[in-house]
Amino acid sequence: MKNTSAYDSLHTDRYKSVVQRRDLQTLYTEASQASKQGVLQGLGPLEHVFTLFLEHEQRLDPLSTDELLALFDRCSDPEKSAYELRDVLHQLAPGNGRIGHQQVSILTNHLRQRVATFLRQNHYPFQQLLPHDHVFGSGGDFCKTIHASTAAAILAAPFIKICKTGTTNVTSYHGSAQAMLEFGYATRTLSVTQLNSELEQFGFAFLPLSALGFPYSQALKEARGMLWDEAREQLVSRCAIGAPDWQATMQNTAIPMDIFKIVSPNAQVLHPQHHTTGVCHAHMLPYVLSLYLHLNSQGFIVYSYDGIDEFATASSNLDPHNHNNLLIWVRANDIVITECSPEDxxxxxxxxxxxxxxxxxxxxxxxxxxxITGHMRGAKRDFLVANAALLLVAAEYAPVAHTDPIEQIRMAARLIEAKIDSGQAGENFYHLLEAHNHR
Structure with missing residues (x-):
């Protein structure tokens, strides 16, 4: 049973601040340390991770652009083994002394250009794609939660247009590309006409990244899995997943970062109007946020303190006063940083x-x-509804004119629930599948 009085009955002492985009941009420039310190003090839960990030940037001995791009392109070499590519991933890991935010931006530009060339050579006019939003989690939840971003997009589709991209599994049991195929949504050809038709009629379309020319091979998948296993081992050697000290362990343990969990989800090659993503470790946040600024993006970045790359309605800490999620709402002129709990x-x-x-x-x-069809309630439904609500707010589909983003998300969640309970969410999705499979 939903606790509708929780928001009013709990203390609302969660952190919230608003930072101007131009001020946050200062952290990625050669500005004085005094100027940066002033910005850091307004970041609240992000202050610690950005302090570490800036210390790394000061010590950075960056790879040359030629070295950087050669390493990245090596990930597409079919002759390389998973073990060789694991070593390459270590060399490309942000925070390793050689890769900083500028290198992440260079690789993002490089990937965007590669995809644009691929689409042009294959005569795919993706510049004709209807205006749409996008959501893509970084993957790699250390708690292995149910895949949420695709289901959240499906639930949000009756309200807004979302062209979802995704992959097969790398660090989870399965990925969104496999889930959509299991649903019966098979991508046979890349047709902008078909994508636009589905976006117009049903608000949802899906494309696997492999169909857009992204680096994706079995050896690379295995190498990325090895890197994730290393990160997980560093964490579980200090604390069991979900134990009382789990959130503190997540916060205080550095892990090797997978460049593809930062660049691929956030390259936004189809140029969405709003982009929402999540990260599974706080140390990824400065790099992902740098890409939002670099690409002039708007939308949400989400992090659950339990190491989940979505808004989590579950937690290792069952105290209702524990704010277990961090939301970063990147808007046109400013950035709202706030903590949030499921009770909110x-x-x-x-x-x-x-x-x-x-x-x-x-x-x-x-x-x-x-x-989706309204026949199942409980924690998993709450989890998907909360993340669908984020997409509505990111798209500026404002259910209420309210300055508090949490109140906006809360009201958006009620809209999503009503659409499920009326049967319209399920009808929309199954009509989409029927139309897709009869083309």
């Missing part, structure tokens, strides 16, 4: 096990179908 949105807090991913893809999709 009117949801009861669940244990992490309640939103765990199923290893069996068909079982996972059965649950998603039950949620």
């Amino acid at each position: 949105l009117g949801f009861p807090r669940a244990p992490l096990s309640a939103i765990a991913e199923e290893e069996d893809l068909s079982a996972t999709n059965d649950e998603l179908k039950q949620i």
Whole structure:
């Protein structure tokens, strides 16, 4: 049963601040340390991670652009083994002494150009794609939660247009490309006409990144899995996942970062109007935020303190006063930074096990179908609804004229729930599948 009085009954002492985009940009320039210190003090929960980031940037001995691009392109070499590519990933890991935010921007530009060339050579007129929004988690939840970004996009589609991109699994049991295929949504050809038709009629379309010319091979997947295993081992050697000290361990343990979890989700090659993403580790945030500024993006960046790359309605800390999520709302002129708990949105807090991913893809999709069609309630539905609500607010589909982003998300969640309970969310999705498969 949803706890609708939680928002009013709890103390609302969660952190919230508003930073001007131009001020935050100072942290990525050669401005004086005094100027940067003034900005840092306004970042609240981000101050610690940005302090570490700036210390790294000061010590940076960057790779040359030629070295950088050669390493990145090596990830597409079919002759390289997974072990060789794991070493390449270590060399490309942000925070390793050689890769800073400028290198991340260079690689993003390089990937965007590669995809643009691929689309042009294959005569795909993606500049004709309808205006749309985009959501893509970084993947790699250390708690292995149910895949949320695609389901959230499906639930938001009756309200806004979302062209979702995704991949097969790298560090989870399965990825969005596999989930969509299991649903019956098979991408046979890249047709802008078909994508536009689906966006216009149903508000949703899907494309795997592999169909857009992204670097993606079995060896690279295995190498990225090895890197994630290393990161996970560093964490679990200090604390069991979900134990009382788990959030503190996540905050205080540095891990090797996967460049593809930063660049690929945020390259935004189809030029969405708004882009929402998540990260599974706080140290990724300065680099992802730098890309929002670099590409002049708007939307949300989400981080759950339990190491989940979505807004989590479950937590290792069951105290309702524990704000277990960090939201960064990047707007046209400013950036809102706020903490948030499930209770703030009117949801009861669940244990992490309640939103765990199923290893069996068909079982996972059965649950998603039950949620989308309104036949299943509980923690997993709350999890998906909360993340769908973020997409509505990111798209400026404002259910209420309210200055508090949490109140906007809370009201958006009620709109999503009403659409599910009326049967319209399920009807929209199944009509989409029917139309897609009869073309």
